[in-house]
Amino acid sequence: MPNTDPGNIICAGLSCLDLQLVGCTQSGSDEAIERYDEAVHCAGGSASMSGTTLALLLRSSDDKEKHAENVHILTKIGPDFAGNTLLEFYQRAGASTNLVLTDSAAHTSMAILPVYKNGKRGCFVNLACNDGFTSDELLKQVDHAAESIGSTTRAFLFGYPHLMPKMQGETLKSMLRDARQRLSSGGSCVLMGVDLNGVDGSDASAAREVLIPALSEIDVLHLNEDEAMVLSSSDNKVKSGDVTANDISPQLLSQISSFHELGCAVVLLSLGSKGSFVSVTADSQRLQQLSSTLSDSLSPAISQWTPGSQVRIPAFQISHGKVNANGAGDALFSGFCLAASSWGCALERRLSRVEEWKVTPHVAGTFASLVAWQRCDAITRDGNGMRSAEELMELICDGYLPDALEEIGGSSI
Secondary structure (H helix, E strand, O other): OOOOOOOOEEEEOOOOOOOEEEEEOOOOOOOOOOOEEEEEEEEEEEEHHHHHHHHHHOOOOOOOOEEEEEEEEEOOOOOOHHHHHHHHHHHHHOOOOOOEEEEEOOOOEEEEEEEEEOOOEEOOEEEEHHHHHHHHHHHHHHHHHHHHHOOEEEEEEEOOOOOOOOOOOHHHHHHHHHHHHHOOOOOOOEEEEOOOOOOOOOOOHHHHHHHHHHEEEEEEEEEEHHHHHOOOOOOOOOOOOOOOOOOOOOHHHHHHHHHOOOOEEEHHHHHHOOOEEEOOOOOHHHHHOOOOOOHHHHHHHHOOOOOOEEEEOOOOOOOOOOOOOHHHHHHHHHHHHHHHHHHHHHHHHHHHOOOOOOOHHHHHHHHHHHHHHHHOOOOOOOOOOOOOOHHHHHHHHOOOOOOOOOOOOOOOO
16 A cells, blocks of 8 residues: 655755745846836755745645645744744745744845846845854754654655754764655655855865765755856866756766765755756665665655666746746756655656656756746746645646747656
8 A cells, every 4th residue: 555644745954934026127237226126035054945935835726724744844934024934935825934043132134136037146145143053053953853843754855954053064064964864764764965155266165165075865966057166176177068968067067976975865956047957876775775774665765767878858837937046056956856855766657657657857847947937937936826745747748838948858758
């Protein structure tokens, strides 16, 4: 019998209250008076964006007030307007706030985000209590989760270590290892995902020291092209037109390979309007480590993936043109990790028609691209008219996908 017990997903790490200045002009002059259409608050940062995205996706198709899965946000806030507003956003999306840590001596982080008319954005942030958020504080909340949430934890998603000074390097590694151990129960295996942002290109050595020691504990690493190049250990420059069949430069492929060699199971590379690139380690034993000791239903889908797989995934068009790309990377990351977790395995059994259907790297990547597509759509990003996670998977299963922004070659689903 398939396991029908709803699972838990914990979205941890950085949070801030974003003030989006939507529809900003961009003249190119530092002292120009720019205009914007409206000012909108939203829950920002990795923990907030991933948590609210998944909570909205995992509402039951039959009853939008009920959730088929439980999403918990684990972050640190202060007892102030920004913190209270974040809690309201979490609750409105349907995410649990039981793991949110409130520090009476801290201030909640805030960010100002000019969202330009072309869909791109800027960012001005005061990290506030994120600067002092420690691994001991986080693991204390993990212990609370292990004791209180009961059912299986499918995934633990963390971001952004380069902006979390108390959780970097060896400390990040031990935090991820301890969180996995404390959340694993009944033979289940928790997928550990890490989302990057704020990687400082001015000191590549320091940027590498934040991440490299922890790679062996990371099952899914999400980053973009610029971040990958900052973290590259190679001094070779990319030559114009020097790309592979996947439209990925040899230097990027080499850097991705080095992440795998250091223990990372899967790399999800954001390519902006060009979509994304998924790379699976060639080490079969690393993938087998993610298999449940008791049941396939408790194993992440990632554990069944073909070692060495690599695939390009397109981004999808928003036909009406109303785009807000704030949180696109977090949506791509959280959607991918959801599909790659044991939720993906559970859905395989429900969606298999006549032939066996599997959540492959291509399916997980396409699902993630659809999640980002809905999040970048200014109409659906907050839940209005948003398809559920299962409905998005059904689109993939049935072959009904939006038009791609750029047509690419790649493996079939």
